[in-house]
Amino acid sequence: MTNDLPYSQACENNKAPILEKLQAIFNAPGKVLEIGTLTGQHAVLFAQAMPHLQWQPSDHPEAAHLCGARLEQAALPNILPVVELDVSDANWPVDTFKWVFSANTAHIMSWSEVEQMFRGIGERLPEDGAFCLYGPFNNQGEHSSDSNRRFDQHLRAQASHMGIRDLTDLRALAESAGMTLAENHPMPANNRLLVFRPGSP
Template sequence: MATELPFSQACENNKAPILERLLGIFITPGTVLEVGTGTGQHAVHFAKAMPHLQWQPSDHPSAADLCRPRLEQAAQPNILPVMELDVSDADWSIQSFTWAFSANTAHIMAWPEVEEMFRHIGECLAEDGAFCLYGPFNHQGRFSSDSNRQFDHYLKARAPHMGIRDLEDLCALADTVGLTLTDNHAMPANNRLLVFQRIPAD
């Protein structure tokens, strides 16, 4: 009898719209670091559609086992073994990558962890790479929808450190590590896909 794999309906709903955007960003061969692989649904879907990439799944040590059954079942040749990654660690075990992707993590992490994620990605991202961050975001302190407001209340009830982040705060954080918001794509269910890149000096 087949074992039922961990499953996220949100991942199932958003994987196709996200992939449509990533296909126009992750163009050249390279390694993608995924921060917060979760169930592995994104990793399997994206790696299969972009065979020119090496997909490096990662998750917090307490959650890294969640994606392993799906990744093992998929046996996708361009998916690397999942890496245990605490974004707050002083040193990451992966020192360089071309691209970075993370979905629905910034509102789960504490703000110091978001800062550390950006700092490490800023240090390790290729000069011509990009960091794509997916999720719900506020603009100038305002919620983009009633559903996002309700979601934020739900998050804060779960843990005070959680909450939907402001776009302006993320852009300011990116600026400190040499990254700039170059695209801000509207996505289904009041989410966005933010694309951060290095802008060459004139």
């Protein structure tokens, strides 16, 4: 950690494997909306490694200030000013983008917020766009590991609205929002990178 900036060890651990996948997806000039920028560690690395992108950081109004110091220190020309985004508000502050990236948000949001996130993205995602969602996910009600099972229990003990989401539910949710799960990449630490694209399966 440098200069006492907000810091996430999980971000530090997963950012290189995520970047490797994103470079193949975000492979042309365009704007990426990041939902849940948090500390800004992903934003800085990804914007630095992919200078052809405009990176739009965003976070819930209660957390949007957390990434400010890191983004200001990085001073990258392709990182836009952070915006406050509450996915449950129909009027998003960012209406146009080519891609969306979000890490470790679906299990923190309530299920209704997850639904609203997918709906909001589906309404705005262009035909050649993609929504990349990173995190731990269950499959047909089964945890992928003992560590994910413990993590799920920890989340639900903290707040009843939180918990690891199931791929079956997310696939159905995407389809209701006009998207399909096009890619499902295994990632380190029993996580996955899900890539949703517009259209029917």
